[in-house]
Amino acid sequence: MMHDDDAQPGYPSVLTVLGCDGGVAGGKSTSSFLLGERILIDAGTGLSRLGSDKLLAVDHVFLTHSHLDHICALAFMADAVFGLREQPFAIHALPATLAALKAHLFNDVLWPDFSRLPRQGSPTLRYHELNPAYEFGTLHLRPFQAVHSVPAVGYVIDSPAGRTLLSGDTTITDDYITAVAALGPLRWLVMECAFPAAMSGIACLSGHVSPDGLAQLVQAIDHPGLQVVLTHLKPGCEREIMADVDGRLALGPRLHYAQPGMQLAL
Ligand SMILES: [Zn+2]
Ligand SMILES: [Zn+2]
16 A cells, blocks of 8 residues: 555545547547546546646656557656656556556657656656555545456545546456446446447447446446446547437436536545
C-alpha cells in the first residue's frame, strides 16, 4: 500500500471529467479524469482542459493502458511542467504500459526522454509499476483487471461515501461481470460503451463494450443507489448508442453520459 498523507486538501472526493470521447472529431476529446487536484487517471487529449497551474499540481498519473487515446497528452504535460517542478511527477501503470511509453513515446525520437530531463537525478517524471493499492487522504484507489487488446486495468476508488469503478477500456466477459459483482454495491460505475449494438462484433474483437454487454453487466450489479456514467462513445455513433442503451436499460435519472467538465462527487 502506498500512502500519501501530506496534504488532505489535494484529495477531495471529486472526479472531474476532462475528456471522455472515443475520438477527437468535431471538438471531441479523449479519456482523462482528474481525481481531486493531484491525481490524473489517463492522459488523453481531454487533458488540454487543464491550465498550466493545474497541470503543475498533478503529482500522480495513473494509466489504464498504452493506447494513444489514453496517453498522448502525457507528452505535452511533461513538456509543460519541465523544469518547473521540485519533484518529478509519477506515472503509475502496468509493466507493459510503462515499457510501451519508454520504447515508443519518451524514446528521444517521438519525444524527449523526460525520465532523464532536465537532469538524470532530478527528472520531470518517474515510472512506477502499479501497486496493489494506494491511499490518498481518505481516498483509496486500486487497479482492477480489464479485458482489452493490450494489457489494461480500470480503477476502483473508495471514498467515505462509497465505491466507484472506472472501467478504462474493456470488453464484458462472464469473468469480468463476476469480478465487478464481487466489488459489492457500487455508487458510481463509469463505464465505456464505445460501439452501438450493430457493431457488437467489432466491440468484442477490439476489446470494447457494446450496449448488449453493458446491459448484461448492469443487470448483474444493479441496485437503487447505482449511478451509471457512460464514456468513450464513438464519435458519430452517439445517438445510436444512446438509443440502444435506452432500449436495454431502464435506469432513468441514474444513467448519465460523461461530458467534459462534469464532476462526480464520489
Ligand atoms: Zn484502448
Ligand atoms: Zn480508448
